[in-house]
Amino acid sequence: MPLFERAADWPRRPxxxxxxPPPRGALLGDPAEFRIEAARNPHMIRAGGGLKExxxxxxxKQWEALRSALAALGLETPVLDPVPGLVDLCFxxxxxxxxxxxxxxxxxxxxxxxxxxxxxxxxxHRSFFEARGFRPRELPAEIRPFEGAGDGVQHPGxxxxxxxxxxxxxxxxxxxxxxxxxxxxxxxxxxxDPRFYHLDTALSPLTEETALFVPSAFDAEGRGLLQAAxxxxxxxxxxxxxxxxxxxxxxxxxxxxxxxxxxxxRRRLEREGFEAVPxxxxxxxxxxxxxxxxxxxxx
Ligand code: ARG
Numbered sequence: 001m002p003l004f005e006r007a008a009d010w011p012r013r014p015x016x017x018x019x020x021p022p023p024r025g026a027l028l029g030d031p032a033e034f035r036i037e038a039a040r041n042p043h044m045i046r047a048g049g050g051l052k053e054x055x056x057x058x059x060x061k062q063w064e065a066l067r068s069a070l071a072a073l074g075l076e077t078p079v080l081d082p083v084p085g086l087v088d089l090c091f092x093x094x095x096x097x098x099x100x101x102x103x104x105x106x107x108x109x110x111x112x113x114x115x116x117x118x119x120x121x122x123x124x125h126r127s128f129f130e131a132r133g134f135r136p137r138e139l140p141a142e143i144r145p146f147e148g149a150g151d152g153v154q155h156p157g158x159x160x161x162x163x164x165x166x167x168x169x170x171x172x173x174x175x176x177x178x179x180x181x182x183x184x185x186x187x188x189x190x191x192x193d194p195r196f197y198h199l200d201t202a203l204s205p206l207t208e209e210t211a212l213f214v215p216s217a218f219d220a221e222g223r224g225l226l227q228a229a230x231x232x233x234x235x236x237x238x239x240x241x242x243x244x245x246x247x248x249x250x251x252x253x254x255x256x257x258x259x260x261x262x263x264x265x266r267r268r269l270e271r272e273g274f275e276a277v278p279x280x281x282x283x284x285x286x287x288x289x290x291x292x293x294x295x296x297x298x299x
């Protein structure tokens with residue numbers, strides 16, 4: 001089974017794996033219903049206790065700015081319409097996993113949400129992808145949770161998946177995916193810290209060689225795997241990690257969409273030859289997400 005949890009057991013390196021084309025679009029979710037009505041992760045709770053509150057107007061403006069930035073990179077940006085009560089629909093990274101395949105095309109795997117209140121989003125993803133001619137697939141019925149691209153982060157340019165195991169995706173989900181996708185190498189990371197509850201809060205691959213990561217979110221084996229997969233690993237310090245610096249997205253290998261307050265990480269990116277595209281995501285960070293989770297990459 002092509003599932004690996006230690007660098008010593010992984011016989012390949014990314015450059016040896018089949019190439020996949022870069023994403024051409026980003027699916028977004030309209031934030032009209034976005035709010036915080038229960039704490040699903042530690043970011044949603046105020047320092048003194050109680051739930052954080054979202055400023056709806058600011059959230060709308062921030063989302064529009066993200067959409068414009070994505071469009072300016074030449075990406076198409078289809079949008080899921082709001083549905084009453086689906087407050088987290090603006091985080092399309094979680095209800096599905098879109099795996100870009102060698103050559104062209106993609107397989108679409110539907111998520112199994114950790115919280116029942118998000119389950120309704122899965123049907124919206126199913127309809128969206130069916131309307132585009134995909135045949136969305138499901139993991140065996142007993143497998144839960146499995147939060148899609150929140151925990152399944154594809155290596156840039158390669159048929160290789162970085163997969164997080166924690167409160168939002170079980171190990172059995174990745175074992176099932178490995179059986180269904182025999183040509184795919186899956187690297188498994190055990191998430192160590194409830195504040196980095198999805199892999200995409202702690203790892204942001206930028207190019208085939210380079211990734212931003214939060215060291216404390218991983219155990220020693222996980223850090224070893226990251227070293228094997230990315231010759232150029234850029235550490236994010238805790239303060240900026242908590243502001244979601246490692247939830248950045250680099251769709252073209254050069255420009256990195258990143259939360260604007262992460263100044264150190266932005267400078268680091270520029271020094272490394274990237275162009276940082278700062279975006280305000282304060283309202284979404286209150287819910288535990290930033291740039292990466294506000295979209296689902298499309299083939
Ligand atoms: N409030 C959402 C939740 O807890 C945030 C999801 C953020 N998504 C992500 N991929 N990190 O489910």
